[in-house]
Amino acid sequence: MRPRRPDEQHRVASPLELLFNLTFVVAVAAAAAELAHSLAEGHQELAGFLQVFFTIWWAWMNFTWFASAYDTDDVPYRLLTMLQMGGVLVLAAGVPAAAAEADFRLVTLGYVIMRSGQVVQWVRAGVENPEERRTAFRNAAGISLLQVGWLVRLATGETTMLTFVCLAALELTVPWWAQRRRDTGWHPHHIAERYSLFTIILLGESVLAVSNAVRATEVSTGLVVVGVGGLVLLFSLWWLYFLQPAGHGLERRRDRSYVWGYCHFGLFAALAALGAGLEVAVEQTSHHLPISPTSAGYAVAAPAALFVGLLWGVTRTLLARPTLRLSASVVAVVLIALAPLLAPYAGGPLVVVLVAVVCVLAVAVTLVQEAASSPGTTSPHS
Known part of the structure; x- marks a missing residue:
């Protein structure tokens, strides 16, 4: 297991990485479905969703950055990846x-299985690379110690939010502590592509959520409006995210990789929650739910506003002048946040349409501003 070159030409996601992503489709779908059920019942149990989503995101993060530096695609590597995929399915x-009874036994077991496979990968990297042994063994030791912490948390019954936050914060510090003297040779364009693929997976979960909800009910004008508005909304968010690929920014600012990578938790969680919100909007349109139209509207508007607001900040960590301007982002967030207030008068479907229109306008304004600032040039993103 030799390190891969961070400047390797034409580095793209491997077929194994694409297969690995499919297991996360299942995990994210399960988390989004439980969040949708909670929102529809008026419980709004976001804490449980965030805990589960953190375990999904963090396991995916660790595999992705490790693979970018050490993907050998040999037999041991493939078998350990399969082990981690099994852990995702258990989770x-x-x-x-976990959502219904706060029973985190299977979630914790799946997480520990995933992380155990990652520990073996780090140990192998340390054994076979003397010059990077310290970094690799530090990662293995930090991950192993925290897995003990998760198991102790489960065994003692201290499954409170406080203990989760403490252990999650320690998880976030392991890569920084292990690699503060010698960074792994991750590939910036490969990392940017992997994040892009995960973004598409999350957008796909939103499409699936709407599709499943529509299939379970009788088609009506309101449902068609929600479906079309949801599709336009998802397409607009996709367009905003891919306005400015991050590969070149990561290549120039490797020192900002931690901030950029960690801040994606908010973006990814918002997209997963948006899928749940769209499902709630469909259910509210098709039959009565024990929540107000305004609450159903915010199930869509809140994650959409969070995504648009965070997107500027995430891009700003790498670029002094993001394509999505701060002014456009702020105005879009405010308008999206106000849209659900019209739900009692105009209905839930109109809220979805209004949120989608605001995001379309954000895309249009951004493209016009970019064209005005670069006259005489042709951009592939415009």
Whole structure:
């Protein structure tokens, strides 16, 4: 297991990485479905969703950055990746119990399985690379110690939000502590592509959520409006995210990689929650729910506003002048936040349409501003 070159030409996601992503489709779908059920019942149990989503995101993060530096695609590497995929599926199986009964046994077991495979990968990297042994063994030791912490948390029954936050914060510090003297040779364009693919997975979950909800009910004008508005909304958010690929920014500012990578938790969680919100909007349109139209509207508007607001900040960590301007982002967030207030008068479907229109306008304004600032040039993103 030799390190891969960070300047390797034409580095793209491997077929194994694409297969690995499919298991996260299942896990994210399970988390989004439970959030949608909670929102529809008026419980708004975001804490449980964020805990489950953090375990999904963090396991994916660690695999992605490790693979960018050490993906050998040999037999041991493939088998350990399969082990981690099994852990994802175990975690996904435990999501309903975690949401309904705060039973985190299967979720914790799946997470520990995933992280155990990652520990073995780091140990192998340290054994076979003397010059990077310290970094690799530090990662293995930090991850192993925290897995003990998760198991102790489960065994003692201290499954409170406080203990979760403490252990999650320690998880976030492991890569920084292990690599503060010698960074791994991750590939900036490969990392940017992997994040882009995960973004598309999350957008796809939103499409699936709407599709499943529509199939379970009778088609009506309101449902068609929600479906079309939701599709336009998702397409607009996709357009905003891909306005400015991050590969070149990561290449120039490797020192900002931690901030950029960690801040994506908010972006990814917002997209996952948006899928749940769209499902709630469909259910509210098709039949009565024990929540107000305004609450159903905010189930869509809140994650959309969070995504648009965070997107500027995430891009700003790498670029002094993001394509999405701060002014456009702020105005869009304010307008999206106000849209659900019209739900009692105009209905839930109109809220989805208004949120989509605001995001379309954000795309249009951004493209016009970019064209005005670069006259005489042709951009592939415009």
